[in-house]
């Protein structure tokens with residue numbers, strides 16, 4: 001078949017909601033686009049463990065500590081599911097990791113903000129996981145089979161993440177005036193970065209149009225952001241916290257909340273590596289990679305030695 | 320010499336009486352480690368009672384480009400399905 005026919009065939013499958021599987025023919029640009037998006041998503045899960053890991057040793061109770069550890073472990077698993085999905089497209093795991101470590105690949109900018117108080121752990125679960133869920137629920141229906149299946153698994157695990165975060169905020173909001181102030185402060189700091197998680201406006205987004213045509217994405221950045229605002233504002237009100245946006249107002253006619261403009265200057269600064277924790281996050285990942293090198297090598301050497309011993313034994317028994 | 324740990328495919332039996340089902344893949348130095356990693360990432364919520372792992376390079380897959388001729392023989396054999404047969408209405412269950 002000619003490339004032109006293959007491409008037509010491919011788009012017909014997409015239009016007919018037939019999933020694309022690893023060995024199926026696909027345009028190079030579809031493959032590249034997916035590897036970029038899936039690996040970026042995987043890096044975000046992995047780097048996302050750092051701000052929360054920061055509070056494991058200082059969680060206020062054993063219950064909270066166990067929950068936080070379980071959540072952070074889940075995020076490691078999410079990273080793995082996603083790296084595996086990217087590998088089905090022919091990307092090598094180590095190459096993907098190297099792209100992160102040398103700054104070539106991006107991860108979600110939200111993780112370049114610091115976790116200053118315990119309330120930040122609540123705000124992250126509630127807002128950051130909440131925003132991620134909006135995106136990930138959409139991606140359970142993405143056109144590439146392994147990515148969609150990874151997302152189904154991830155979404156099942158995510159729902160406790162958001163609930164535990166909201167429960168932390170609820171507990172603080174019902175606590176002493178200091179605790180309530182702490183919860184409000186965390187909301188004040190995490191609200192806008194959470195809205196930025198959905199990316200630039202549709203009109204500015206470079207990958208959006210093609211991704212929609214290929215059904216990698218099924219909703220636009222602005223649609224998802226609106227859905228998040230609509231879902232989250234009532235949750236803040238319910239626990240007596242105030243969303244830090246003077247322009248936030250219910251719009252009866254639209255049936256949605258109107259909200260203020262994001263500080264795009266800040267957004268692009270953090271994307272370009274000038275956020276408060278970019279360097280710290282990458283340094284932590286580089287250290288983990290370098291300090292773990294001898295473990296990876298020793299495990300491989302041990303596995304090879306065991307395999308050789310088994311071969312020799314089998315040989316002796318046969319003789 | 321640096322070498323990437325090989326890739327393994329993971330199959331989980333969710334409960335006795337059911338087939339093992341492919342759930343994903345992971346890297347591990349050997350089979351034992353692959354099972355331990357599979358336990359840690361694919362059964363954190365009691366999803367399994369048994370795990371199979373097989374190194375990905377040992378799996379042979381049919382080529383999707385050949386799917387039509389490969390599965391063609393089954394396409395024109397409607398008589399393999401029970402609905403192909405017209406029986407009198409009086410025969411209620413068969």
Ligand SMILES: [Fe+2]
Nearest residue numbers: 045074075078
């Ligand atoms: Fe996650």
Ligand SMILES: [Fe+2]
Nearest residue numbers: 075129158161
């Ligand atoms: Fe999460």
